[in-house]
Amino acid sequence: MRLLRTRVVIVGAGPAGLVLAHLLRLEGIDSIVLELRDREYVERRVRAGLLEQSTADLLRTTGVGARLDREGQVHEGFELRFGGERHRISTAELCGRSVCVYGQQEVVKDLIRARLEAEAPLHFGVDDIVLDGLTGDAPTVSCTLDGVRTTIRADFVAGCDGFHGVARRSVPRSELSVFEKTYPFAWLGILAAAPPAGEELIYGVHDHGFALHSMRSSQISRLYLQVDPDERLEAWPDDRVWAELNDRLCQGRGKLNEGPVLERSITAMRGFVAEPMQYGRLFLAGDAAHIVPPTAAKGLNLAVADARILAEALASWYTTGNRESLDHYSRTSLRGVWQAQEFSAWMTWLLHRYPGDGPFESRLRRARLRQLVDSEAFATSFAEHYAGVSREFARTAAGDGGR
Numbered sequence: 001m002r003l004l005r006t007r008v009v010i011v012g013a014g015p016a017g018l019v020l021a022h023l024l025r026l027e028g029i030d031s032i033v034l035e036l037r038d039r040e041y042v043e044r045r046v047r048a049g050l051l052e053q054s055t056a057d058l059l060r061t062t063g064v065g066a067r068l069d070r071e072g073q074v075h076e077g078f079e080l081r082f083g084g085e086r087h088r089i090s091t092a093e094l095c096g097r098s099v100c101v102y103g104q105q106e107v108v109k110d111l112i113r114a115r116l117e118a119e120a121p122l123h124f125g126v127d128d129i130v131l132d133g134l135t136g137d138a139p140t141v142s143c144t145l146d147g148v149r150t151t152i153r154a155d156f157v158a159g160c161d162g163f164h165g166v167a168r169r170s171v172p173r174s175e176l177s178v179f180e181k182t183y184p185f186a187w188l189g190i191l192a193a194a195p196p197a198g199e200e201l202i203y204g205v206h207d208h209g210f211a212l213h214s215m216r217s218s219q220i221s222r223l224y225l226q227v228d229p230d231e232r233l234e235a236w237p238d239d240r241v242w243a244e245l246n247d248r249l250c251q252g253r254g255k256l257n258e259g260p261v262l263e264r265s266i267t268a269m270r271g272f273v274a275e276p277m278q279y280g281r282l283f284l285a286g287d288a289a290h291i292v293p294p295t296a297a298k299g300l301n302l303a304v305a306d307a308r309i310l311a312e313a314l315a316s317w318y319t320t321g322n323r324e325s326l327d328h329y330s331r332t333s334l335r336g337v338w339q340a341q342e343f344s345a346w347m348t349w350l351l352h353r354y355p356g357d358g359p360f361e362s363r364l365r366r367a368r369l370r371q372l373v374d375s376e377a378f379a380t381s382f383a384e385h386y387a388g389v390s391r392e393f394a395r396t397a398a399g400d401g402g403r
């Protein structure tokens with residue numbers, strides 16, 4: 001049995017845990033990151049890849065944006081297709097912001113590299129994590145680290161271990177309120193060795209359901225199809241996937257570039273929030289506390305926002321001994337989380353076909369889509385949410401720093 005000491009134990013090396021560790025290191029605050037999986041697995045896991053400008057800027061200004069600048073693609077708008085019509089929504093013109101397409105696993109790779117180069121503690125393959133003493137002054141995290149049972153004593157624990165992690169489950173049920181919504185469909189996602197059909201993302205609304213054409217590079221496309229929630233991958237051979245993508249995205253005009261499918265998966269669509277995001281000296285961040293449906297690609301951006309808010313609050317505690325920001329962490333984060341939850345739910349409603357929808361519902365949806373392309377006020381509001389500006393407003397509202 002080995003005993004270690006640090007200021008913050010970070011459970012989970014996804015975007016939330018790695019950004020938090022990175023920001024704390026820049027503030028001179030020691031932390032130890034514990035990750036269940038091995039490095040290869042974490043770096044290969046294909047997830048969404050749309051970075052709000054503020055997320056990309058945070059990575060740049062803290063020294064982990066070099067590859068993002070080289071390989072990420074800045075998008076100043078996107079295309080929306082419905083009823084055979086094609087419309088461009090320019091976020092740059094509407095709200096002065098762009099987004100950046102750069103895979104989540106690339107962000108993770110850059111952060112892992114920076115942490116290891118700085119010789120800061122990051123352990124992979126850590127088993128049997130148990131959190132203890134969370135309501136006292138000296139919480140501990142016990143785990144099997146390199147085969148040795150180890151206890152780490154810390155000032156704080158950050159639960160950044162995703163939806164299925166151990167951190168949220170360490171909070172007594174009576175201390176958390178859980179809010180949940182299951183959407184009646186799923187997304188089938190493919191990564192394909194095919195040049196994207198255009199320069200920008202295409203969101204397609206079709207009678208068969210939603211489809212999205214995104215990308216990872218000039219040679220790699222990332223595409224999604226709305227499917228039934230209990231759909232099996234075997235029911236979707238490549239030919240069927242491409243045929244459906246072509247129908248829903250091209251809508252009778254042109255064709256997508258097809259190529260070998262490199263990866264495929266089906267993702268359930270759910271909304272989930274656990275409140276508060278704090279229990280004693282445990283702080284939850286990212287998917288450990290909340291899940292949004294992938295439609296507006298907010299998951300990664302929310303994880304990074306949590307990490308930033310928590311890092312600032314911890315820095316304030318260590319420099320001034322003032323607990324106020326830490327005490328406000330949950331409330332500050334949750335404001336942005338619910339903004340993103342609401343926008344994601346709304347965008348999901350706008351673009352998907354729901355079981356049981358009849359002609360009435362599809363005309364309602366069409367009326368909303370028309371508003372989006374015809375009304376500048378409406379489009380501006382959409383663009384602010386899509387590019388993440390509205391969450392920045394919420395955080396700084398009334399000059400209260402989000403309190």
Ligand code: APR
Nearest residue numbers: 012013014015016035036161162165166286287299300303
């Ligand atoms: N102990 C240690 N690590 C764990 C444990 C555990 N018991 N359980 C899970 N983990 C690790 C996972 O292997 C993963 O690497 O915690 C990490 C959590 O990372 P993510 O799931 O990526 O969550 P987060 O960092 O909050 O980022 C949210 O990820 O799921 C996407 O769409 C989501 O983009 C969003 C982002």
Ligand code: PHB
Nearest residue numbers: 048049050214295296297
């Ligand atoms: C992605 O590239 O994975 C992506 C992009 C935009 C979205 C959702 C996912 O709205």
